[in-house]
Amino acid sequence: MSNQTFKTFIVEVGVEEIPSRFVEALSAEFARMMEASLLEERLHYRTPRRAATPRRLIFQAAVAEQQTHEVEQVRGPAVSVAYREGVPTPALDGFLRRVNKRPEELSRAVVGGKEYLVAGVEKPTQSAREVLPEIVSRVLASLPQPRSMRWGSGDARFIRPVRWILALFDDEVLRVEALGVESGSVTYGNRTDHPEAIGIKDAREYWPALERVLVEADGEKRRTVIREVGDMLAAEAGGRVDWDEELLDEVANLVEWPTPFLGGFEEEFLEVPDPVLITSMKVHQRYFPLKQPNGHLLPAFLAVRNGRGEDLAEVRHGNEKVLRARLSDARYFYRLDQKTPLSEHEPGLAGVTLHAKLGTYADKVARLLQLFDETRTWWNVDQAGAEDVVRAIHLYKCDLLTQVVSEFPELQGEMGAIYAKQEGERPDVEAAIRDQYHPGFPGDRVPDRPVAAILGLLDRADTLVSFYGANLRATGSEDPFGLRRVALGLARIAAETPVLGDHTVTDLIATAAKVAEVDAAVVNQVLQLVTMRLMSEWENEWPTPWLQAVLARSFPWPQLGTRLAFIRDHQGTELFSAAAQAYKRLERIARDAGPTVLHDTYGGVEGDLKAAADQALTIAAEDLASWWGAVENLVPVVERFFEEVLVMDPDPMVRQGRLGLVKYVAEALGRYYAWDVL
Incomplete structure (x- = not known):
């Protein structure tokens, strides 16, 4: 390798615009597959570089001119087959002809206890210019894509139609045929300023040439330009940009040469609530709102055009005109909503279908009212709080029938809260309506008001049991109704707020299933989904076996952190190990015990064991430290019990009593943890 000569290899795949959300992932996978193929083909490379815009995928590396030499060890016949009484056999002769070797050039290797003849055969080498085109064709043909399409009369499929392929090895054009396109030495600038073809004579001239035709291939640099220029323009206008990182990523992958600019709209539109204006700008137009230092919206926005062009004023005017039309519609719908109290x-919810198998939203509201009525004593709220929960249940889906939400569905809950506040509803009712979809994803905030948390739990429990009861569920990679997201929200609210009091998620799901009149088997199915989602959220912080051991027990989930921390603090102790071993032995016997009887009284060591288990089981559920003290007394008695007592006594009555005691003690030791998974 030290004597190898390296040349600059670059391949650019030119396409019609790739959807922005796929640009980065597709670029990374293209580069990964190219590097893997270079290694597979024994082409040493260094300094790999990848880049992408919506119109091109680029991979570059310094690649050796020739494949490296490699000797393949080819296994031949067993020695016992190759020779008979020291005389070569036809099997050996055939192997020698195949590998073009003499007998003295062979070596021996033992495989599976048998000795074989082995020949070192040097693989043929090819030049990089021969191998690289095959690599590019193979990678492009097998590149995984979120979706693909056909174009023209050919059978090629790609995420978007491929219009050109540039493939250079220093100053040599590599002949690649892929996706119905033959490669060349031509690229193109951005559509606005340099739509014409640009010839590249040498791979080392590629990057400067792109810059000359106003293509910034580095996505991170495009983001930086947008942010830095945007901040400067906003400061000049007396405000700041309301940056959204996801939108910034999207916009950076919509353009090849970003030119940020400011636009404005009439101040009269500021009567419309901020979420509506912001949604109009961000979601519908891909604009960034501008805010005053006090956080209030300015009648202005930051947009990004592709390329420089000579008509920025005209572009600004066109963007302002489109946004003005959207804001006019939004204001009209908002004013229309003001005429009807929430x-x-x-x-009208009786006419809004939740799902064909589940009835209407009015049916859902009725179930939630009944579910809250049946669980009213559970919640850590006073009478006023309970009244707020009932009011929130009545109102929380009403914004589905408003004009603004009909036009901007992403504002469900947000608009309901705005209208509730305007109509004088209590703050807890407003917050419950606003927070009904939180948390909606990992890391999202949990409602911080009890009424909102209660509504979130009731709503999600009903959704899960209703959908599962109708056999509409998350399976494998399919989750068309977002039930995993719903389950995560339920799990996090239950674990991160105290509103359920001493009750458990199992209690809530079982009661919701009863109200929804679904099969009791649904309870375990939903509980398993919710538990798995909670584990997925906590696995970055805690080991999976610990989570499994704790969540195998039914308990109020706000105690989860305490129970996990207990494992962390005690797992290395002698008592922890002894308790785990004692539990596993008890559980192994109890699992196959068959009929058992637990007597009220036992004598001798059995009586001592029963008394120690009683102590461990009667300690208050939240008093983990006292339970651990009882376990410290219990474990030695378990050991003495197994030393002195024959559990499987020939007398059936004695045997059943002792098995019953074993089960009872296993319950005491496993009160907080399933030790068998630790």
Whole structure:
């Protein structure tokens, strides 16, 4: 390798615009597959570089001119087959002809206890210019894509139609045929400023040439330009950009040469609530709102055009015109909504279908009211809080019938809260309506008000048991109704707020299933989904076996952190190990015990064991430290019990009593943890 000569290899795949959300992932996978193929083909490379814009995928590396030499060890016949009484056999002769070797050039290797003849055969080598085109064709043909399409009359499929391929090895054009396109030495600038073809004579001239035709291939640099220029323009206008990182990523992958600019709209539109204006700008137009230092919206936005062009004023005017039309619609819908109080929409929920198998949203509201009525004593709220929960249940889906939400579905809950506040609803009711979809993803915030947390639990429990009861569930990679997201929200609210009091998620799901009149088997199915989602959220912080051991027990989930920390603090102790071993032995016997009887009284060591288990089981559920003290007394008695007592006594009555005691003690030791998974 030290004597190898390296040349610059670059391949650029030119396509019609790749959807922005796929650009980065597709670029990374293209580069990964190219590097893997270079290694597989014995082409040494260094300094790999990848880049992408919506119109091109680029991979570059310094690649050796020739494949490296490699000797393959080819196994031949067993020695016992190759020779008979020291005389070569036809099997050996055939192997020698195949590998073009003499007998003295062979070596021996033992495989599976048998000795074989082995020949070192040097693989043929090819030049990089011969191998690289095959690599590019193979990678492009097998590159995984989120979706693909055909174009023209050919059978090639790619995420978007491929229009050119540039493939250079220093100053040599590599002849690649892939996706119905033959490669060349031509690239193109950005559509606005340099749509014409640009010839590249040498791979080392590629990057400067791109810059000359206003293509910034580095996505991170495009983001930086947008942010830095945007901040400067906003400061000049007396405000700041309301940056959204996901939107910034998207916009950076919509352009090849970003040119940020400011636009504006009439101040009269500021009567419309901020979420509506921001949604109009961000979601519908890919604009960044501008805010005053006090956080209030400015009648201005930051947009990004592709390329420089000579008509920025015209572009600004066009963007302002489009946004003005959207804001005019939004203001019209908002004013229309002001004419009807939120509560007057509730009867209309009877006409809004939740799902064909699940009835309407009015049916869902009725179930939630019944579910709350049946669990009213569970919650850590006073009478006023309970009244707020009932009011929130009546109102929380009413914004589905408002004009603004009909036009901007992503504002469900947000608009309901705005209208509730305007109509004088209590703050807890407003917050419950606003927070009904939180948390909606990992890391999202949990409702911080009890009423909102209660509504979130009731709503999600009903959704899960109703959908599962109708056999509409998350399976494998399919989750068309977002039930995993719903389950995660339920799990996090239950674990991170105290509103359920001493009750458990199992209690809530079982009661919701009863109200929804679904099969009791659904309870375990939903509980398993919710538990798995909670584990997925906590696995970055805690080992999976610990989570499994704790969540195998039914308990109020706000105690989860305490129970996990207990394992962390005690796992290395002698008592921890002894308790685990004692539990596993007890559980192994109890699992196959068959009929058992637990007597009220036992004598001798059995009586001591029963008394020690009683102590461990009667300690208050939240008093983990006292339970651990009882376990410290219990474990030695378990050891003495197994030393002195024959559990499987020939007398059936004695045997059943002792097996019953074993089960009872296993319950005491396993009160907080399933030790068998630790």
